Amino acid sequence: MTYSQAVLKGDRLALSRLLTQVENDTSEGRAALIELFPHTGKAHLIGVTGAPGTGKSSLVNQLALHYRKTADKRVAIVAVDPSSPFTGGAVLGDRVRMRDLSGDTGVFIRSMATRGSLGGLARSTANMVQAFDAAGFDVIIIETVGAGQSEVDIARLAHTTLVVEAPGLGDDIQAIKAGILEIADILVVNKADRPGVDNTEKALKSMLELAHPTERIFQHHGSSMRTVAPKQDSSSALLWIPPIQRTVSIEGKGIVELAEAIARHAAHLTQSGDWAVRERARIEVELDALIVAELTNRFRRDLPHKQYENMLEKIIHRELSPGEAVKLLMESGLK
Amino acid sequence: MTEKKIRVLVAKPGLDGHDRGAKVVARALRDAGMEVIYSGLRQTPEMIAEAALQEDVDVVGLSILSGAHMALTPRLLELLKNNGQTHVKIFIGGIIPDEDLHRLKEMGVTAVYGPGASTEDIIRDVRMAVAG
Numbered sequence: 001m002t003y004s005q006a007v008l009k010g011d012r013l014a015l016s017r018l019l020t021q022v023e024n025d026t027s028e029g030r031a032a033l034i035e036l037f038p039h040t041g042k043a044h045l046i047g048v049t050g051a052p053g054t055g056k057s058s059l060v061n062q063l064a065l066h067y068r069k070t071a072d073k074r075v076a077i078v079a080v081d082p083s084s085p086f087t088g089g090a091v092l093g094d095r096v097r098m099r100d101l102s103g104d105t106g107v108f109i110r111s112m113a114t115r116g117s118l119g120g121l122a123r124s125t126a127n128m129v130q131a132f133d134a135a136g137f138d139v140i141i142i143e144t145v146g147a148g149q150s151e152v153d154i155a156r157l158a159h160t161t162l163v164v165e166a167p168g169l170g171d172d173i174q175a176i177k178a179g180i181l182e183i184a185d186i187l188v189v190n191k192a193d194r195p196g197v198d199n200t201e202k203a204l205k206s207m208l209e210l211a212h213p214t215e216r217i218f219q220h221h222g223s224s225m226r227t228v229a230p231k232q233d234s235s236s237a238l239l240w241i242p243p244i245q246r247t248v249s250i251e252g253k254g255i256v257e258l259a260e261a262i263a264r265h266a267a268h269l270t271q272s273g274d275w276a277v278r279e280r281a282r283i284e285v286e287l288d289a290l291i292v293a294e295l296t297n298r299f300r301r302d303l304p305h306k307q308y309e310n311m312l313e314k315i316i317h318r319e320l321s322p323g324e325a326v327k328l329l330m331e332s333g334l335k
Numbered sequence: 336m337t338e339k340k341i342r343v344l345v346a347k348p349g350l351d352g353h354d355r356g357a358k359v360v361a362r363a364l365r366d367a368g369m370e371v372i373y374s375g376l377r378q379t380p381e382m383i384a385e386a387a388l389q390e391d392v393d394v395v396g397l398s399i400l401s402g403a404h405m406a407l408t409p410r411l412l413e414l415l416k417n418n419g420q421t422h423v424k425i426f427i428g429g430i431i432p433d434e435d436l437h438r439l440k441e442m443g444v445t446a447v448y449g450p451g452a453s454t455e456d457i458i459r460d461v462r463m464a465v466a467g
Contacts, residue, residue, distance in 0.1 A: 013419050016391040024339055088340075089365035095386060096375035102382040109389055113340075113370050 003028065004035035007135050012108070015135050019110055022127045033127055036134035041279070043076075043133040043140045044266055047158030049120060049180065052146025054166040055190040057097035058249040060143050063262075064101055066255050067139055074106045076137035078128055080121055082145045083113040090114075094143060108137065120144035120151025126286060129157065147180055155183035156285055159278060160265045162258075164188045165204065167196035181207060184242045186261050192246035192254065204244050238272045240265065303329065341369040341465050343394040346383045347376050348411070349401040356428055357398035363454035364396075364461065380407055384414035387423055393465045394445075399429040404439065412443055424464040428452065 003021065006014030021029030046063075048056050060077055067073045079094035090113035101107045114122045121144055132140050144154050155161045163184035181187070187204050189197060243261050247254035269275035300308075311329060314320040320328075345361045347354055354376055361371045372390050374383070387395050395415075399407060404427065415423055424445040431439070431447050439447055445464050448457060 013388060016388055020342075020391045083370075084365065087366050087368045089368045090370045091361050091365045091373055092370060093373045093375075095372060099375065099378075099382065102385055109386075111372050111390060115340075 002035070003032040004134075007032070007036065007131065008039065010136070012105070015108070015131065016110075018131055019128050022131055023112060023122075023124045025124060029127075033130060036131060039134040039136075040130050041133065043129075043137055044160070045129060045133075045158045046139060046141045046262060047144065047154035047161040048141060048164060049144040049147045049151065049154050049161065049183075050164030050188075050190075051166075051169060054146075054164040054169070055249050056143050056146075056164050057094045059162075059164060059188065059190055059247060060094075060141050061098045061100055062247075062249045062252050062255045063141060063259065064098070064107055064139075065252075066259050068101075068104060068106055070259075072106070073138035074136065075108075076132035076135075076140045077101075077107070077109045077143065078125060078132070078140065079109065079111045079143045080125060080145050081111065081113060083115050085116070088115070108132070114145060118151075119153030120147045121153045121157065126157050126282075152180060152183050156282055159269060159275065160185045160262055162186045162188050162262075164190050165200060166191040167194045167200045169200070185240065185265050186258070187242050187244045188258060189244060189246045190249055193248045193251075197246065201244055201246070208242060208244075238268075240268050240272075240274075303332075307332065341394065341461065342372065342390060342392040343369055343396055343461065344372045344374060344383070344387050344390055344392045345396045345398070346374045346378045346386065347398045348378050348380060348383060348407045349399055349403045350377060351401040352376055353400050354398065356400075357396070360396060360398070360428060360454065360457060363458060367458040367462075369461070380410040380414055383411055384418060384420075387415060387420060388418050392423060394424045394426060394461055396426045396428065399427060399431070402430070404429065404431055405435055408439060408444060409442055424461075426457070426461065426464075428457075 003014055003018045007018055018029065018032055022033060048060055050056055057079065060079070064075045064077060067075050077098070079092070081090055081092045081094060083090045092111035092113060094111055095109060098109055101109065110128065112122050112125065112128065117123045121142070125142065129140055129142060142154060142158055144151055161183050163180055163186075165187065166189070181204070189200050189204070245254055245258045245261055247258055249255070269278065308329070311320070311325045315322055315325055343364055345357050345364075347357050357373075361373050364371045372386065372392065374386050383395065383397070395411070397408070397411070408425070408427065412425065415421065425443065426446050426448070427439065427444055428448045431449060436447055446460050
């Protein structure tokens with residue numbers, strides 16, 4: 001039986017081994033993803049991002065518990081932590097906060113290291129999510145690395161993105177900077193039992209008032225890309241205003257309300273047509289990335305190594321600029 | 336295709352709360368380029384086996400200072416076997432009396448380390464065990 005057949009039958013070990021193949025981008029992993037692709041597109045992908053220490057893992061733990069208890073949804077969690085830029089090693093510690101979920105076969109937690117990727121996710125996170133989707137998980141929660149200001153890949157992958165904040169992390173100037181706060185579909189103020197929570201919420205609120213409502217159009221390869229459906233009328237009735245939800249995740253406070261906000265957002269995506277637009281944007285980014293990788297591989301394979309080395313030497317000796325070199329290589333490589 | 340990374344689950348079964356050794360080993364394996372899943376204190380063999388399954392690890396490192404190794408280890412080995420993960424190598428660190436060493440190895444434990452073991456030895460042994 002192939003990986004994909006076993007995965008579709010609900011074999012957990014096969015799923016786990018497939019995730020490794022996908023993460024390592026092996027030919028077996030690629031072949032299985034091709035077979036599994038028709039079975040994807042059903043899960044609700046929820047992204048959870050925010051600065052280190054805001055309580056993302058604990059929040060994911062509580063959300064998953066909530067979905068298991070109230071809705072009997074099967075939940076997969078992909079938790080990303082950083083790899084060392086020097087040794088390539090990693091300590092993946094998100095499971096420590098998710099021990100409440102063990103013993104439940106309706107939950108599958110997989111930790112992954114970024115392996116040099118910088119956008120808050122690893123290169124193969126999207127593919128691992130696809131494998132979970134095909135395996136029939138209803139909700140897939142993707143927890144990014146502790147993200148600062150520009151780790152915004154998650155918004156391209158997830159249907160609903162939660163940005164987790166905690167009191168005491170920054171003032172209202174931080175809140176109007178571009179980047180991570182902009183990608184929030186729902187803003188979560190976690191650790192809401194801490195002092196300063198009112199100020200944090202106020203700063204986020206004023207940020208929303210300054211910036212919203214607006215249409216979200218991603219910049220992709222320098223060109224813009226829609227993630228919301230074009231609206232027929234000029235009314236803002238169909239624009240989503242990110243709600244702010246207070247939580248104390250270690251005590252489970254605010255989790256029911258947060259799950260309700262997530263459900264409202266999912267309903268909004270379907271009603272407004274944004275779900276389809278986001279799917280399209282995501283698949284377009286994926287397709288482009290695959291094309292770029294394949295073209296690069298093919299070009300490097302066809303180009304004599306010596307020619308490449310010569311070019312490199314010339315650039316190092318300032319006889320040629322990298323721009324000129326690319327032009328020359330392209331002309332000679334694409335005979 | 337990217338290079339195959341060694342994945343190690345570091346877990347602390349049993350009720351004692353001394354996790355410094357486990358953290359030192361986790362850090363050393365990280366610095367050796369491995370991906371270490373750290374699952375924290377007070378894990379049952381069931382929780383460890385489940386994590387090993389979900390994370391598709393090559394190695395499980397157990398830190399046991401409570402004296403319960405002769406109860407916890409066979410249970411974990413049995414669970415791993417039931418899950419079809421007999422290829423997973425088991426390493427144990429902690430306070431293990433000499434008379435138990437032999438019995439643990441017989442059960443299928445790859446290596447046991449006591450106080451003062453060097454992290455270089457552990458790294459070398461893990462690499463060798465995974466390479467087969």
